[in-house]
Amino acid sequence: MTVRTVRQPADELLPLTDVLAEIGITRATWYRWRNRGYGPEVKRLPNGHLRIRRSALDADGP
Numbered sequence: 001m002t003v004r005t006v007r008q009p010a011d012e013l014l015p016l017t018d019v020l021a022e023i024g025i026t027r028a029t030w031y032r033w034r035n036r037g038y039g040p041e042v043k044r045l046p047n048g049h050l051r052i053r054r055s056a057l058d059a060d061g062p
Contacts, residue, residue: 013043013051022057 014022020030033039040056 011053011055013053014057016050016052019052019057 016027016030020027025033030039034042040052040059043051043053045051
């Protein structure tokens with residue numbers, strides 16, 4: 001019998017809404033920080049949505 005496990009990506013791309021909820025800020029604050037050069041690196045998908053790598057979010061933490 002073979003048991004298959006579902007593995008999460010080691011460095012998943014998180015949607016902006018999840019990141020905002022996790023760090024507890026509003027969208028307006030996020031864009032203000034982004035304009036000032038603060039925060040983790042953001043990847044823009046072809047459909048225009050923003051994604052943040054888990055490793056980049058964790059690296060910018062306290």
